[in-house]
Amino acid sequence: MNERRSLVVLSAMVFGFAFLYLPILAMMVYSFNASRLVTVWDSVNSPTIAWYRELFDNTALLDAARLSFQIATTNATGAVILGTLAAYALDRYRLFKGRGAFNVLTTAPMVLPEVITGLSLLLLFVALEQTVGWPRGRGAVTITIAHITFSMAYVIVIVKARLATVDRSIEEAALDLGARPWKVFAVITLPLIASAIASGWVLAFILSWDDLVITSFVSGPSSTTLPQLVFSKVRLGISPDINALATILVLLVTTCVASAGIYMVRAERRRLRDAQMAFEDGV
């Protein structure tokens, strides 16, 4: 290995990581800043956890977080159920009428501008309320429905990609051995695409968790999600408790990503060991 080249590679890596993570790190450090002014570091009274304490006393913020979590969970579950069914239909039934249109329409929300999706959903909800009386007003229900419509598209893409790699003869083998179609789906197909469904769920959760634009269109006065609250706070001037909130969220996400990474490395190691075992006792 060339000494100079390794130095170049190393500095490029350091620069890359710094570019990505320094802002986040700065924000985390400033969350312990005692000063009320976000850009001024109060070296006398820092560090302090005052903002964290304030955060947990702020009921409006906690309510918003709870509502966001509730919506994100319901949305992810709904999107996964509908998205998996749609992906299955698209991948396994190649000959139904309107399959092409269905394929395009289900993924359209991914490329449609959020403003348009939001506006059209708002119009739909208003029209529905006037004609059938449901959903009454706008709030958690309308936000959840709106989130499902666009996050479902992402679930479809993920699950469809996984389904395409599942050997169809595995399902046929189950049919052949006497399992009815629904049972085959439940005990063979579902376990095989479970990892894709889980990824879809997480992605749908995150999409809903930080969505602001579409939410703004379909939310009502009584329902404020966390992104909406943060956004309105920031418009009035950044207060340091936002830093504290962001730090907590970043730490949560980091923990999730890290544990998923460790799990995947372990699984890969186990797979290699198994392959070795199969190779060794041959025949």
Added chain:
Amino acid sequence: MSEAYIRLEQLTKRFGEFVAVRQVSLEIAKGEVFCLLGGSGCGKTTLLRMLAGFETPSEGRVWIDGVDVTDVPPYERPVNMMFQSYALFPHMTVEQNVAFGLRQDGLGRAVIAEQVRDMLALVQLEGYGKRKPHQLSGGQKQRVALARALVKRPKLLLLDEPLGALDKKLREQTQFELVKLQEKLGVTFVIVTHDQEEAMTLATRIGVMRGGEILQVGTPTDIYEFPNSRFVADFIGSVNMMAGRLSVDEADHARIDCPELGATVYIDHGVSGPPDSSVSVAIRPEKIQLSTERPSQKDNVISGVIAGVAYLGGATRYLVRLPTGFLLKVTEPNVLRHEAHFQKDEAVWLCWHGSAPVVVTR
């Protein structure tokens, strides 16, 4: 045949404009090992899938043990299939894989465990029950797939290229194990393969397919020694194929003029074809003898020059150039160790018995 166990009646399968299987009628007896042999796209797999119930025939009926199963879905047919890719359930252990079919029938836990144990013993996989498919080698996977398909004691077992994924050495060994197992259980087998050697070793009867049709059905000997068409003669083994004209056709012999050979081929039986008709003559390479001296027999003797030699170990294959320029394939077994082989450019005599040539008209 009233005793036919499996009966296909005028089976046709169309995919849009494309006809994958065309009017196939076939009868298979109980306990038979029937091989569908043909190249890719000949319709053999489609035919197999219609037997399994994965494809619905466009026309025709399928009967199994006296029951019309044409409209019976795969999960209700007394038929099991061993897939080319094995199609083991990757998230289940070997035991769970084999037990899957029995569990669908709602059998008791103890009964299932016992049958799974017996089946795994039969395919020599005791002690592997707790493994997952990815912890098995190719040969082991193949045997799990076989065990899983056999454990329900189907009336008919379908095998799609059962040995295709194994290497040559393992394939030979597995072929004989498969035959032994079949004889022991007495299950009727229908095997799809493109490998003629596999078909010859496994099958009691072979059906050679091309373009969605079955060209010939017969025992391996029938198919090899008495092919009914140019395609079958050419597809099974190696053959010298010459065009000719039927000049003499008596009850006990026939003669065919072959311009390519520059000679007349004598055949020791009548072929009962229209006189003077164009036919093809097929002669297998191993049925031609080479000698340096002119053989004493009167008919079926020609001369040539060795144009190529390939030593194969068990036999030596020669290419002999005739005075007409035609190249003839000849295979001589290597019986003695220090046998003198013919050399390139050596002048030789070729001869064959009157029973060797086969006349085909289509």
